[in-house]
Amino acid sequence: MNRHDDAAKLILRLVLGILILLHGISKMTHGVGAIVGMVQAHGWPAFTAYFVYVGEVIAPILIIAGIFTRLGALLIAINMLVAFSLVHTAQLFQLNGQGGWQLELQGMYLFTAIAIALMGAGRFSVGGAGGRFN
Numbered sequence: 579m580n581r582h583d584d585a586a587k588l589i590l591r592l593v594l595g596i597l598i599l600l601h602g603i604s605k606m607t608h609g610v611g612a613i614v615g616m617v618q619a620h621g622w623p624a625f626t627a628y629f630v631y632v633g634e635v636i637a638p639i640l641i642i643a644g645i646f647t648r649l650g651a652l653l654i655a656i657n658m659l660v661a662f663s664l665v666h667t668a669q670l671f672q673l674n675g676q677g678g679w680q681l682e683l684q685g686m687y688l689f690t691a692i693a694i695a696l697m698g699a700g701r702f703s704v705g706g707a708g709g710r711f712n
């Protein structure tokens with residue numbers, strides 16, 4: 579293992595955690611009314627909209643702290659897959675004006691979460707490198 583691996587894991591955790599948490603803070607500030615409408619339009623029960631708080635508030639906090647990191651990352655990955663299915667299916671195979679994937683930001687969130695779920699938090703975390711909850 580490279581001596582920089584733990585620093586790289588910390589950087590990935592902080593970037594993903596902070597960026598997703600900002601979305602969660604927005605939902606906490608403005609509510610999830612729009613999401614309730616989307617889930618109901620797809621035939622899902624309205625209460626499922628409130629799981630966005632798990633994926634965009636609780637999970638990023640776990641990742642930032644480095645405790646239950648793999649679980650937090652898995653929750654964010656699931657949250658992103660739900661976002662793909664509810665909001666972004668029409669854009670799945672589209673390119674943007676600069677030639678990049680229309681969903682490159684969402685894709686980066688999804689695949690970064692998967693990478694963190696596979697790697698764990700590293701030693702710069704509350705759980706520590708070999709921590710029971712890492």
